[in-house]
Amino acid sequence: MSIGNSPEDDRPSTSSEDDRPSIGQTLQQARTAAGLTLEEVSAATRVRIPIVHAIELDDFSRCGGDVYARGHIRTLARAVAVDPAALVEQYDAEHGGRPEPTPVAPLFDAERIKPERRRPNWTAAMVAAIVAVVGFVGFTMFTGGSGDKGSKQVAEGPTTATKPAGTTSSKPADPKPSTPAASDSAIAAVPKDKVTVKLSAVDDKSWISAKAHNGKLLFDGVLAKGASKTFTDPQQVDLILGNAGAIQLFVNGKDVHNDFQTGQVERLSYTKGDPEAG
Known part of the structure; x- marks a missing residue:
């Protein structure tokens, strides 16, 4: 049957x-x-x-x-x-109606993953050090070739030495300053005046709900495995993830790493700027 x-x-x-x-x-x-x-x-x-x-x-x-x-x-x-x-x-x-909504900001502050400390940019430091060493070696080789005390005095300190008539002093070119590290291209690409949130169901499907800052419902349904949704708002985007462990989250162009578990329900809220700042 x-x-x-x-x-x-x-x-x-x-x-x-x-x-x-x-x-x-x-x-x-x-x-x-x-x-x-x-x-x-x-x-x-x-x-x-x-x-x-x-x-x-x-x-x-x-x-x-x-x-x-x-x-x-x-x-x-x-x-x-x-x-x-x-x-x-x-x-x-x-079944008793929907539960009362939990204030989003305090809950998010409690559950938000603490951002890792920014590590020093060792690449920029090494480039600056190499440029300084090359400039110093070039300067030493240029000034040390004459062999006279006047040249050594200029190389060793600021004291002005008496120079023979008809000689001219040469100044070595200042080493070029190191180039500052480039900014994060992913963050620079998104609009600065809006909140941009992208959800991707990587490991499994997940039910999601997304609302704008004024309470307008942007999406409410199941996000299939392999599918993605992007939401924008001038001020704030509120999320409810029904299966948070399956979701990969990008906020304002930045990958927000999380340790959500499969089947875990999460309520999140994001505004403009760096999602891990503050």
């Missing part, structure tokens, strides 16, 4: 103030009406068959939490042409 046509008697009873069907009934009826099997829905959404079957039985325990449950409901609803917003609203009403 196909598990896609389970009898409604096996479905757990749900109590609501109206007569609307449950979330699982709505998804199952829409799938059946569209002529799709569980296997076809699973292949289209990349949600495993046991989870699709459990959701159609109104069993959300396999989803791994409310965040993933909402993400699965949205994905399955789009696959069977059902309004995902209405089903998510029904889920929140039946």
